[in-house]
Amino acid sequence: MIRRPALAARLDSPRVLGYLLIVPAAIILLGLLAYPLLLGIWLSLTSATIGNPGQFIGLQNYATIFADPIFRGAAWYSVFYTICAEAGKLVLGLALALLLNQRFRGYRVSRALMLLPWVAPTVLSALAWLWLLDPQFSAISWLLLRLHLIHSNIDFLGHPWSARMSLIVVNIWRGLPYFAIGYLAGLQSIPKDLYEAAAIDGADGWQAFRRITWPLLMPITTILVAFSSIFTLTDFQLIWTITHGGPTDATQVFTTLAYQRAISGGQLGEGAAIAVSPIVIMIVLAFFVVRSVREK
């Protein structure tokens, strides 16, 4: 063994080096995330308005918002939006991954192109969708009309339920590639000989999927869904650009309502409370992520 200077050896020990290495991440996350988060939670416990720190009022803001039917509606739709969108992304993403996992002419181009929705800046693709869902100018309506599948333009965004479902479709459109690529990775890590063994045993495609593919994809499914749900539950730009929370507050979610109350109305304390309230849900989701990362 080559001798090294004592100090360097100390610094190199797993313990000391470990702490040193996490310092950059710690600085960034503590300073620019944890601290503002604590400030945000503090704000939610005060009667702060823009420019006025207000006073400590305990949980009063939370009491106010839980009694507010608009908040309850936003909470409900946030959860509904997330569940539907995640389900859609999971199923369609997995199906696409299964498709792209095969070798066919143009599979490389397909893989790259399929990523476009996720890769395009949300605020701009949301604007494109605004036009695609337009009650007068929608290219989708135009196409379906020409194909004689409908007889008048579709009013995508003019009614509460159609607006709600349209947003879910746009979210699925945007997030599908993320799931597809994740599943593609997951599929590639499944050993081929498992399928060969199953084929020898006479299992067909669907049985192979149920017994081999799906169970082995559970870990990545957990990760994909957990991370994606967090982003979806706190989605802002897509909804704000396309419906602005309307019609009649039908598409309000936590973040749009919080933003509206805090910025437009100047009610910082209340807006912060609305923003903090989904955290409980997200802690549960984060818990699942952590569990799957922990070594056995």
Place this chain on the structure above:
Amino acid sequence: MRHIDRRDFLVSSAAGIGAAALAGSVPVTAFAAESPFKPEKGASLQLLRWTAFVKSDATIWDENTKKFTDATGVPVTIQNLTWNDVTPKAALAAQVGSGPDIVMGWNDDPFVYPDKLIEMTDLVEYMGKAHGGYYDNARSYCYDQDVKRWVSFPIGCTGNAVNYRKSWAKEAGFSEFPKDLDGMLKLARGLKKNGHPTGFALGHAVGDANSWTHWILWGFGGKQANPDNSIAINSGETSNALDYARQLYETMIDGVAGWDDSSNNKAFAAGLIGMTMNGISIWYAEKTADPALFPDFANATPPYGPVKTHTISNNFTSAYVFKYSKYPNAAKEYLRFMLDSPQADRWVTEMLGYVTPALRGYSDLPIWTSNPNITPYRDALAGAKYDGFNGKPGKAAAQALDEFVLVDMFADVCVNKLANKDAMRKAEAKLTAIYKRA
């Protein structure tokens, strides 16, 4: 339409100043010597304004700004943000105590953080004396009744008028635009019958949805609050307004409940609707988009309802200066310069009156009468009410506007088919909560 060239402008500006003199205001010609606002030494300014809706607005504003810098040596950097993004940016500046010196903001913005803003009384009074006073809404949006001072300098509004197609109106039996709401409903029905439905936004369109719903509500005598800020929305007058809106909705094209601010522009330009409400940009755009068809596009003053006075709703813009600014005098002098003659004359004229100035003197500019379709915009402020009418302008009114309380009430009745009393009760509950918090 006559092309406004340099010669016309010189003639018209002279006429404008002459007219202003007749109206009793003092024409301000030279500036530095007379203005009481002296920029601080070494001053520089940052202005946050909304991206101009019409190109000429930005061009002339920038040119005037350069003239100011040349004359005073005070550099001005202008940050342009799309109009809906100005409010959050300004709110942030108020919150953190740092940012632009001057903000050209909207409606009740200054009342959300009045104690962060410098007092503007001297500038307001100086300009008022020079240009024939202000329209009422200037005080509503710039004089804070709680802290009892002018917290913002009134600039004007992006006026609203009814836009329609002349030939289609004639086809429906109207060679002139109706003067009252009953007439307008008849016209709307006629237009719809001939395949040219109307279109007024009922979605969360910040400008277009608020404009017509407020106008109709007030036209029937409805109001959001009383002077003591008690909620007054639940009333017979409001119910009448809702009935009218329901009937007007039946003449509209599909999908208005999902419209944003650009939707009616698109639909009108494509000839899909025959009547809507908007700022002059919708008409101005037709000049280049379709010069042949342009003369068929017309604008009219929004008709009045049973209250027999005009009750127009506009987006009001004013300029406020933060206390953290190191150069408040420079800021005031900049605003004085930009809204004084001849700078503002040129600005208003070249942008075809897109912004209706709050100073009455500018209503005498010849641009307003150069084309009958521009005249309705001149009177946008004369017949206007402020959001939150008849209560106190301020935080509560700002929040109610931003939460689309009135728009949603109308949408509940028209789109969700709620009964008037249910929609009113919902709005009343929302307003009560908002006004209590503020």
Place this chain on the structure above:
Amino acid sequence: MNRKLRIYVPLALYGVFLMLPFLWMLLTAFKSDQELSQGLNPFWIAHPTISQFTNLLTQTAYAQWFANTLFISIAATVLSVFVSYITAYAIIRLRFPGSQVVSTAIFLAYIVPPAILFIPLATVIIQLHWFDKLWALVPIYATFLVPFCTWLLIGFLKNIPRELEEAARVDGASNLAILWRIIFPIAIPGLISAAIFSFTLSWNEYLYALVFMSSSVNKTVSVGMTSELIRGDTFQWGQLMAGALIGVLPAVLVYFFFVEYYVAGLAGSVKE
């Protein structure tokens, strides 16, 4: 033949669903303003023109915004991948006491929505005098990039056999040397994965770039386009879509060349 049907028909359906908005963007970007306002056939360009592109590049500061966005995305990516790598290494290879706690804490970083965090965060940014400094976006973006990249790299590094390190230690290498000379080269697929993810998210970010930058020269593509091409109620659709298309190009190029790495990186990190 059957196989072809089973692949190409669903592929076409997905293709239509995923590509339709981009097709529309492409068609819109090549139409003149006049044609756009007439609302005709959306799938046909009557008079193709590149005026939208030329206007975008000459009348707006698009080139500057593009350069800004490229700079920030690359810098944020480099910073985040670097920080995530050493953090992941510390957590999963060095396994110091408390590493599980740190690991958990990092994931909790995701539960904060930027739509509200930006207000208290702004106070911090002002105190640091980072306001309107373009490079400040780099550490700010790291706040939402580091957690995912750390997770990704933890998963990836987990699967590297310990024998490699032990052999190196026998040869007298320090932990630090192992980190760079031994493990780093093996971790490259994972690092590329993390880099691609970071680049994409940085490129698309809107709210922080809007709020924390104020001068025109510091705008990013998303912020610049929406602030200057949305003039009140008049959207310059042609230019917006032209800018969107150009804006998508870098990410598409990156993905086209590196998608295999991205997939391999993820695959490596989820192997059990």
